[in-house]
Amino acid sequence: MAYWLFKSEPDVFSIDDLKARGSTGEPWDGVRNYQARNMLRDQMRIGDAVLFYHSNCAVPGVVGLAQIASGPYPDATAFDPQAHYFDSKSDPANPRWYLVKVRYIRHLANPIPLSEIKTHAAGPLADLPLVRRGNRLSVMPVTPTQWDYILRLEHP
DNA sequence: GCCAACGTTGGC
């Protein structure tokens, strides 16, 4: 089983929104970055564990846990001219963009702010893309070591 | 294939 971190803007889709989806989960559509697409399409599997991260907000940080709730399948919003994420170059016969579903597990007892995570950026979290300069991946891999380390920060 | 222009991300 693999570990991931998913960013989401809480004003658009928060951990509470994910909770409200229940066991159905949420199709993680709109990813339009090839590096992220490759991870979604080629590496994510049902049951993989997810750190749910709030970005672009007052206190960015990890706020909850989730899991991958479907295998990868084509992102149909790319085929819909009315959709915000429409991409005329994604051919239904050869889809360019993929998604997986994500399902809520739980809130963290204490959210872990990015500022806290960054204080460990010189140590075990040095290779976490989240703390690397200029990183903009909305979906990124987390190693088992990083996962354990981050979750220990939940209970200071 | 180069690279300038542009749009987006996301912390602050």
Next chain:
DNA sequence: GCCAACGTTGGC
């Protein structure tokens, strides 16, 4: 709201 960093686009 600012702006650094980055990915993508498209002219040449």
